[in-house]
Amino acid sequence: MALFRRKEKKLEDKSMKYGVDLYTLSNPTSTIAEQFKTIRTNIQFSMIDRKLETLLVTSAGPSEGKSTVSSNLAxxxxxxxxxxLLVDADLRRPTVHQTFQVSNSQGLTTLLTNPKLNLDQAITETAIDHLYVLPSGPIPPNPAELLATERMNHLIEALKEHFDLVLFDVPPVISVTDTQILASKVDGTILVTPQGIVEKAAILKAKELLDKVHARILGTVMNRVTPQNSGGYYGGYYGGYYGTDDKK
Known part of the structure; x- marks a missing residue:
């Protein structure tokens, strides 16, 4: 068990230092990229009765692939x-600025703490057409308190006016309360579950925590699926497409 924890920490540190892999950008015609398109389509169909403007991606625990999924979906x-707009709302272990190689000097935390800062000063255009990022900004001492403010509510409404979709990368739901706070404010939530790693009890606990805040769970993305465990239908599962070394 101790060995597993050390490996998990190593993966987390790597994603914080280098970001996550953008498979949909490096090889857009690959099977992996096509599977992310399938995820996007299924999410869109799950929201056919209402407009999808804000989406949150989380996992039960750390190092389960939620940042890889959110970035590639974006x-x-x-x-x-x-x-x-991809928002790095993981104010404890942010990765978006590293993934897209942008400055993290301004971001979500500075927008929430500095009333004089405007969106243009914190949001960064990426090299990818139509994709913008709002990095976390400096890590605060009170992430949950910041996200629970009325200012955060106003910020979400302002972002919806400027973007077709605002996608939030947040911490694991079991670890801290940040995710519950944001899940109660968005249109839909996706739960990332790595096959063979996350325990059933953890998934049930994550769902229980999200249900408590009346989060709208649109579905799960199963990643790290292997051909041996896919019942002969490897390409049909969400997520196994990017292998077993994804970070967050």
Whole structure:
């Protein structure tokens, strides 16, 4: 068990230092990229009765692939010509600024703590058409308190006016309360579950925590699926597409 924890920490540190892999950008015609398009399509169909403007991606625990999924989904959505904003709302272990190689000096925390700062000063255009990022900004001492403010509510409404989709990368739901706070404010939540790693009890606990705040769970993305465990239908599962070394 101790060995597993050390490996998990190593993966987390790597994602914080280098970001996560953008498979949908490096090889957009690959099977992996196509599977992310399938995820996007299924999410869109799950929201057919209402407009999807804000989406949250989380996992039960750390190092389960939620940042890889959120970043690649953002790239895939932008590929439709939609103006997409990826918000790094993981104010404890942020990765978005490293993934997209942008400055983290200004971001979500500075927007929430500095009333004089405007969106243009914190949001960064990426090299990908139609994709913008709002990095975390400096890590605060009170992430949950910041996210629970009325100012955060106003910020979400302002972002919805400027973008077709606002996608939030947040901490694991079991670890801290940050995710519950934001899940209660968005249109839909996606739970990332790595096959063979996360325990059933953890998934049930994550769902229980999200249900408590009346989060709208649109579905799960199963990643790290292997051909041996896929019942002969490897390409049909969400997520195994990017292998077993994804970070967050």
């Amino acid at each position: 790239v895939t959505w932008a590929g439709q010509g939609k103006n997409v």
